[in-house]
Amino acid sequence: MHVDVMTTPQPLNKIGDVARRVQDAGFSGLLFTETGRTAYLNAAVASQAAPGLELSTGVAVAFPRSPFVTAATAWELQESTGGRFRLGLGTQVRTHVVRRYGMEFERPGPRLRDYVRAVKACFHAFRSGKLDHRGEFYELDFITPQWSAGPIDAPDPKVDIAAVNPWMLRMAGEVADGIHVHPLGEPGYITRHVVPNVAAGASKSGRSPSDVAVIVPVMTIVGDTDEERDKERELVRASMSFYGSTPNYAFIWDDAGFEGTTARIREKQKAGDYAGMAAQITDDHIATFATESTWDGLAGALIEKYGGVASRIVLYNALADADRIDRYGDVARRITSS
Incomplete structure (x- = not known):
């Protein structure tokens, strides 16, 4: 690989x-x-x-x-x-x-x-x-x-x-x-x-x-410290909310057991609430879609x-x-x- x-x-x-x-x-x-x-x-x-x-x-x-x-x-x-x-x-x-x-x-x-x-x-x-x-x-x-x-x-x-x-x-x-x-x-x-x-x-x-x-x-x-990983986790959370806002990708969340994630992100996106978009990505999302x-x-x-x-x-x-x-x-x- x-x-x-x-x-x-x-x-x-x-x-x-x-x-x-x-x-x-x-x-x-x-x-x-x-x-x-x-x-x-x-x-x-x-x-x-x-x-x-x-x-x-x-x-x-x-x-x-x-x-x-x-x-x-x-x-x-x-x-x-x-x-x-x-x-x-x-x-x-x-x-x-x-x-x-x-x-x-x-x-x-x-x-x-x-x-x-x-x-x-x-x-x-x-x-x-x-x-x-x-x-x-x-x-x-x-x-x-x-x-x-x-x-x-x-x-x-x-x-x-x-x-x-x-x-x-x-x-x-x-x-x-x-x-x-x-x-x-x-x-x-x-x-x-x-x-x-x-x-x-x-x-x-x-x-x-x-x-x-x-x-x-x-x-x-x-x-190697919680502080290092906490900072990176929030950056990943924001990136995932950006990608996850696209309707054509909604099925990826749904198939992984996170139904409705895209709809919730888009609701915050339409309101211009970018912090709210990221907040829709839980630690469970991150554990599935990222590598920590x-x-x-x-x-x-x-x-x-x-x-x-x-x-x-x-x-x-x-x-x-x-x-x-x-x-x-x-x-x-x-x-x-x-």
């Missing part, structure tokens, strides 16, 4: 230092979310600053960029990293895609499936000079040597997608190389939903489920929870305190060597 660390994109003159610190600490890779800054530019700088570090987008927003633009960007990053780049894509939500990016969002699941296939068709075109993708949403059939990135001395980038509901999980198993599990994806959800649905999708394409990487972000509460431990016990706790079901785990909040990155790196080394 590989261990990555998650970060939001940083100013370009800072991300090189972050990448070097992550590599020196002993992590397998660095995963970039995409917020107000682009994941791709950060990955490009990191690839030069920390050669050998595995890099991935987790996730970049797909629809605002054409499949060809995304494929060409991923291709250059794969070349720059010597084959250590994974392209992680997601739909985002309607409000962001339509009102912030000014793009269409109809039928996002089928659109993303066609998008992934179109990206992979572009990879083939860069090697062969022939572009031929005719899908429901994207038709790509023209390329010339001048406008092709050309072959590279590395395999095609892996293409992963973010998925939560059963249909998207099956689609990931069918067309993607990996699945980015939601930050609320505790082991019960992975067992009940991710594993069987990814397997069903893989079977549809004649693949083994082992061909699809399961990439799981994990929230940790770690410290002392430093000596953290590696074992993560292996026990995610070993055998996750291909990669991504430490969600390891960079929140730069003074502790080396301690998290020691945990990562112990997990990858186990």
Whole structure:
């Protein structure tokens, strides 16, 4: 099981230092979310600053960029990293895609499936000079040597997608190389939903489920004193309330025995009561959806929870305190060597 660390994109003159610190600490890779800054530019700088570090987008927003633009960007990053780049894509939500990016969002699941296939068709075109993708949403059939990135001395980038509901999980198993599990994806959800649905999708394409990487972000509460853990617990509580406010994720809480959590969070959210949102996340929620431990016990706790079901785990909040990155790196080394 590989261990990555998650970060939001940083100013370009800072991300090189972050990448070097992550590599020196002993992590397998660095995963970039995409917020107000682009994941791709950060990955490009990191690839030069920390050669050998595995890099991935987790996730970049797909629809605002054409499949060809995304494929060409991923291709250059794969070349720059010597084959250590994974392209992680997601739909985002309607409000962001339509009102912030000014793009269409109809039928996002089928659109993303066609998008992934179109990206992979572009990879083939860069090697062969022939572009031929005719899908429901994207038709790509023209390329010339001048406008092709050309072959590279590395395999095609892996293409992963973010998925939560059963249909998207099956689609990931069918067309993607990996699945980015939601930050609320505790082991019960992975067992009940991710594993069987990814397997069903893989079977549809004649693949083994082992061909699809399961990439799981994990929230940790770690410290050797009650005071340390109490502070981190409240940060995790706030993060969970943010993610748990999305209606499409309500079933994750419900399946784990916390029925109505999303409705209660949204009631506080509509009133602008952010402290009230966090208060809906009980210590029982945290015990189920996060991993709490002392430093000596953290590696074992993560292996026990995610070993055998996750291909990669991504430490969600390891960079929140730069003074502790080396301690998290020691945990990562112990997990990858186990």
